[in-house]
Amino acid sequence: xDNSEVAAVFHEIADLLEIQGVSFRPQAYRRAAQNIxxxxxxxxxxxxxxxxxxxPGIGKAMARTIQELLETGELEYLKTLRAEVPSGLLxxxxxxxxxxxxxxLLHRELGISSLEQLKKAIDxxxxxxxxxxxxxxxxRIRQGILLVEASIGRTLLGEALPIAEAYMEHLRGxxxxxxxxxxxxxxxxxxxxxxxxxxGSDDPAAIxxxxxxxxxxxxxxxxxxxxSSVRLKGGMQVDIRAVAPGSYxxxxxxxxxxxxxxxxxxxxxVEKGLKLNEYGLFERDSGREVASATEEDVYRALGFPLIPPxxxxxxxxxxxxxxxxxxxxxxxxxxxxxxxxxxxxSDGANTxxxxxxxxxxxxxxxxxxxxxxxxxRIANGLTPERLNDQVRKxxxxxxxxxxxxxxxxGSEVDxxxxxxxxxxxxxxxxxxxxxxxVHSRFQMDKREMTARVVNAIxxxxxxxxxxxxGRLLGQRxxxxxxxxxxxxxxxxxxxxxxxxxxxxxxxxKAEDCRTAKGLGVKVSIGTxxxxxxxxxxxxxxxxxxxxxxxxxxxxxxxxxxxxxxKTLRSRR
DNA sequence: GCCGTTTTCGGCCCGACTGTTTTCAGTCG
Numbered sequence: 001x002d003n004s005e006v007a008a009v010f011h012e013i014a015d016l017l018e019i020q021g022v023s024f025r026p027q028a029y030r031r032a033a034q035n036i037x038x039x040x041x042x043x044x045x046x047x048x049x050x051x052x053x054x055x056p057g058i059g060k061a062m063a064r065t066i067q068e069l070l071e072t073g074e075l076e077y078l079k080t081l082r083a084e085v086p087s088g089l090l091x092x093x094x095x096x097x098x099x100x101x102x103x104x105l106l107h108r109e110l111g112i113s114s115l116e117q118l119k120k121a122i123d124x125x126x127x128x129x130x131x132x133x134x135x136x137x138x139x140r141i142r143q144g145i146l147l148v149e150a151s152i153g154r155t156l157l158g159e160a161l162p163i164a165e166a167y168m169e170h171l172r173g174x175x176x177x178x179x180x181x182x183x184x185x186x187x188x189x190x191x192x193x194x195x196x197x198x199x200g201s202d203d204p205a206a207i208x209x210x211x212x213x214x215x216x217x218x219x220x221x222x223x224x225x226x227x228s229s230v231r232l233k234g235g236m237q238v239d240i241r242a243v244a245p246g247s248y249x250x251x252x253x254x255x256x257x258x259x260x261x262x263x264x265x266x267x268x269x270v271e272k273g274l275k276l277n278e279y280g281l282f283e284r285d286s287g288r289e290v291a292s293a294t295e296e297d298v299y300r301a302l303g304f305p306l307i308p309p310x311x312x313x314x315x316x317x318x319x320x321x322x323x324x325x326x327x328x329x330x331x332x333x334x335x336x337x338x339x340x341x342x343x344x345x346s347d348g349a350n351t352x353x354x355x356x357x358x359x360x361x362x363x364x365x366x367x368x369x370x371x372x373x374x375x376x377r378i379a380n381g382l383t384p385e386r387l388n389d390q391v392r393k394x395x396x397x398x399x400x401x402x403x404x405x406x407x408x409x410g411s412e413v414d415x416x417x418x419x420x421x422x423x424x425x426x427x428x429x430x431x432x433x434x435x436x437x438v439h440s441r442f443q444m445d446k447r448e449m450t451a452r453v454v455n456a457i458x459x460x461x462x463x464x465x466x467x468x469x470g471r472l473l474g475q476r477x478x479x480x481x482x483x484x485x486x487x488x489x490x491x492x493x494x495x496x497x498x499x500x501x502x503x504x505x506x507x508x509k510a511e512d513c514r515t516a517k518g519l520g521v522k523v524s525i526g527t528x529x530x531x532x533x534x535x536x537x538x539x540x541x542x543x544x545x546x547x548x549x550x551x552x553x554x555x556x557x558x559x560x561x562x563x564x565x566k567t568l569r570s571r572r
Numbered sequence: 573g574c575c576g577t578t579t580t581c582g583g584c585c586c587g588a589c590t591g592t593t594t595t596c597a598g599t600c601g
Binding site: 377 | 586
């Protein structure tokens with residue numbers, strides 16, 4: 001049992017205890033789970049060294065729990081808890097606006113112990129009539145269910161990519177065969193339904209064998225000579241398709257999609273007397289092969305430059321390619337820094353020095369330290385006094401870096417309900433970079449929320465609007481806001497909008513980035529890192545920027561440290 | 573169940589919001 005599995009058990013214990021109405025112990029288990037999840041060393045090694053109790057949040061009892069799990073793979077305590085709480089209640093508390101108390105109430109009063117039963121009860125209007133609930137609560141829960149169901153069967157890009165890459169590593173073995181992801185994953189959609197892998201090989205049978213014998217496979221759904229599907233532990237479906245190396249480019253094009261893009265491309269082929277399929281591009285009359293080895297060949301033969309996968313959504317990329325107006329998309333190696341990084345001064349896991357070292361290791365020219373402000377108590381937000389102390393530490397870290405990197409002093413300051421900022425102006429003036437973010441009162445009406453955010457933008461005190469729509473993929477819809485109005489205000493005031501690279505945010509989303517670019521608003525990419533391992537999320541932000549048609553010049557992160565500082569300082 | 577520069581018991585980030593209530597319970601971040 002590895003660390004993440006132990007962490008998962010601890011989360012389940014916390015859920016089960018919460019449903020039972022136990023206080024404080026759930027938080028203890030969650031804190032422990034989080035710490036275990038962030039560890040580098042395997043728990044097994046720590047246990048062998050007899051140092052489990054040295055871990056933060058782990059005492060005698062949890063050390064014993066971990067030992068039992070590692071040695072037997074099971075846990076008596078968990079079995080006991082599971083016997084006490086119907087398993088269906090665990091899925092009920094995943095629904096927004098349904099917590100442990102409501103789940104237990106529904107179980108006790110209406111005998112509900114599954115999502116299906118809850119939906120039926122809502123259809124029959126049985127919640128509204130209950131004591132303690134009512135019409136509005138019933139409606140809120142109904143909306144919550146819709147949100148959860150919309151995300152079922154989809155996996156975050158940031159989760160699917162590493163799964164796909166590890167799988168391909170397993171398949172590739174020693175020889176460097178042609179292989180890549182395809183489908184929506186290759187196009188970089190923020191969530192994907194499954195993982196598609198494409199292989200170019202003369203020996204597909206061997207690949208198929210390796211594919212279905214991957215250790216993480218839970219069930220083989222289909223297994224053929226050139227095409228197979230499996231379901232992994234954890235539920236993700238993975239499809240593989242093998243073609244001859246000579247057809248690899250055409251197959252890549254075909255299986256990357258999107259459907260709309262391919263339809264448009266084939267239509268253009270027809271006009272030229274050509275036929276396009278996964279094996280190649282052919283003359284319609286003679287059947288002669290025109291192109292197939294590389295994607296670039298296929299596109300060129302149709303009269304286009306290579307259209308990057310991220311643009312292939314049938315949203316104007318064909319026309320742009322025909323007019324020679326495709327953007328020169330930003331690349332990850334053009335990103336020179338990260339604008340959104342938390343430390344252990346607020347709710348991050350690592351110190352300033354550790355985050356800076358990580359940024360240096362990534363080859364950055366600059367990194368901004370942006371911890372939370374005082375109102376966000378849950379995240380240990382900084383008071384003006386603590387911020388003042390932190391700025392001094394950041395300046396010292398900058399000195400110590402001795403030119404290897406510029407460390408920028410910043411803050412992710414809360415935009416309060418009235419649009420004012422959580423620090424007075426004179427405090428903000430001391431900072432190199434200020435991100436303004438909404439973290440409270442998400443359910444304001446559209447007019448109020450728009451006014452709130454525009455007010456913050458017009459204060460002249462923020463450089464970047466953080467996660468501008470507040471969405472959490474699969475968990476929370478974006479808040480009601482007039483985004484074009486917000487982007488207009490950003491353009492007028494020279495404020496950047498963020499692409500928050502955290503896997504469940506990716507906010508702004510790609511389509512909105514394109515709108516921002518059209519209005520002349522610059523985009524800043526920030527990882528929102530709460531630990532060094534999050535800094536690699538920058539990649540997800542870059543993919544999102546690419547899907548939003550952004551070029552290097554549209555993204556503040558591609559500017560050199562002196563240019564960045566000049567841009568930021570000119571604003572206040 | 574964990575933890576300790578208020579320390580071995582008694583706290584535990586806690587305030588805002590909503591809907592259901594006449595003073596509060598549940599959820600969220």
